[in-house]
Amino acid sequence: MKDIEIRLTSDGSKTLYLPSLDETYHSNHGAIQEAKHVFIEHGLKHVHEFGMEKIRIFEMGFGTGLNALLTAQWAMENQQHMEYIGIELHPVDKEIWQQMDYVQSSEDVALYERIMSCEWESTQEINAFFKLKKIAQDVTQVALSDRVDLIYFDAFGPRAQIEMWDLPVLQKMHELLNDGGIFVTYCAQGQMKRHLKSLGFEITSLPGPPGKREMTRAKKLM
Ligand SMILES: C[S@@+](CC[C@H](N)C(=O)[O-])C[C@H]1O[C@@H](n2cnc3c(N)ncnc32)[C@H](O)[C@@H]1O
Numbered sequence: 001m002k003d004i005e006i007r008l009t010s011d012g013s014k015t016l017y018l019p020s021l022d023e024t025y026h027s028n029h030g031a032i033q034e035a036k037h038v039f040i041e042h043g044l045k046h047v048h049e050f051g052m053e054k055i056r057i058f059e060m061g062f063g064t065g066l067n068a069l070l071t072a073q074w075a076m077e078n079q080q081h082m083e084y085i086g087i088e089l090h091p092v093d094k095e096i097w098q099q100m101d102y103v104q105s106s107e108d109v110a111l112y113e114r115i116m117s118c119e120w121e122s123t124q125e126i127n128a129f130f131k132l133k134k135i136a137q138d139v140t141q142v143a144l145s146d147r148v149d150l151i152y153f154d155a156f157g158p159r160a161q162i163e164m165w166d167l168p169v170l171q172k173m174h175e176l177l178n179d180g181g182i183f184v185t186y187c188a189q190g191q192m193k194r195h196l197k198s199l200g201f202e203i204t205s206l207p208g209p210p211g212k213r214e215m216t217r218a219k220k221l222m
Contacts, residue, residue, distance in 0.1 A: 004092075006099055009033075010210075014100050016064060016092070023160040025063050027186070029211030032066070032102065034186060037209035039067050039152045040074055042217055043184035047150045050180075054081040056148040058176055060139055060164070061155050062086030064100050065115050068132060072111060075129040083123070085148065087135045091120070140169060147178045153185035158192070165192045167199075174199045179222040188214035 005017045011030030017023070027034040047055055059067055068086055075082045097116050103109055115132060118124040123133045135142065140163065151173050155164035163169065165187065173183055174196075183201065185192075186208065193203050193216060201218035208215040 004096060006096065013102060016096065018156075021156060021160040023156045026066070027209060027211055029209065032070075034209040034212075035066050035070055038186045038215050039154070039184060040070055042206050042215065043150055043152060043182060044071060044074060046184075046217065047182050048078065048080060050149075052149060054083060055150060056083045056146070057085070057150045057152060058144070058148040058173075059084065059086040059152040059154060060169075060173070061153075062088035062091075062134060063154070064092055064097055064102075065112065066100070066102055067152050067154060068115050069102060069108075069112050072115060072126055072130040072132075073108070076127060079129060081129050083131045083133070085133045085135065085146075087137060087139050087142065089136070089138050091134075091136055092116075139164075139172070144172065144176050147181075148176055149178055149181050151177060151181070151183045153183055153187075155185075157187065158189050165189060165195070167195050170195050171199055174201065174220060177220040179220060181220045183218040183220070184216070186212065186215050188212070188216050192216070193218075 007015050007017045009015050009028050009031045011033040013032040015024045015026040015031040103112055114126050120134045120136050123131050126132050158165045196218045200221050202221055204217045205214050
């Protein structure tokens with residue numbers, strides 16, 4: 001993508017800004033802080049408590065790969081096997097992701113490189129605990145088959161991309177989840193929560209990351 005800018009957020013980590021949508025990829029209050037709070041603390045750790053041998057995760061909006069990176073690090077630290085599927089309509093160019101500087105140690109830099117450079121459309125073994133399949137497709141068009149235990153729903157906000165938060169996409173996410181599976185997002189929009197409820201989710205509103213009052217976690221009822 002040509003029209004994209006790298007911006008610094010308040011916790012010192014970088015994000016991307018798309019002038020065409022007037023939208024950033026993460027919270028301006030802190031990209032890493034937000035990703036850890038929403039997806040790791042309130043998504044992954046919650047599902048880990050279920051005690052599954054392997055956790056299957058789907059990410060809507062792979063973007064810079066930050067959520068995949070944090071999840072892969074967590075998988076190693078906690079010796080938790082995971083399969084991660086990330087969908088992204090506009091893969092971020094190498095010259096851009098190489099400037100994100102999300103990690104410093106040579107080991108973590110190598111991990112991020114593997115995540116970002118590995119082949120698309122097929123499952124790749126990133127390390128002993130983390131397998132990754134990146135799909136370069138449009139979530140509104142693609143047929144998704146293999147079910148997952150956890151969805152990181154990291155689309156651009158409703159103001160920029162309302163179709164992501166509307167019933168057809170949310171229904172697709174519902175169908176993709178195993179019974180009892182978890183959908184987690186930074187978003188707290190009332191209409192989205194009503195849609196999720198109508199699809200058969202149980203909604204939990206949780207405190208949001210800095211700069212945001214609430215976020216949403218939803219469980220697919222059996
Ligand atoms: C909020 S950003 C995701 C941030 C990302 N998780 C990260 O950590 O960098 C939303 C992402 O959704 C992608 N996207 C937008 N429309 C899409 C679609 N129809 N299908 C798949 N991905 C889409 C955008 O290109 C963007 O990368």
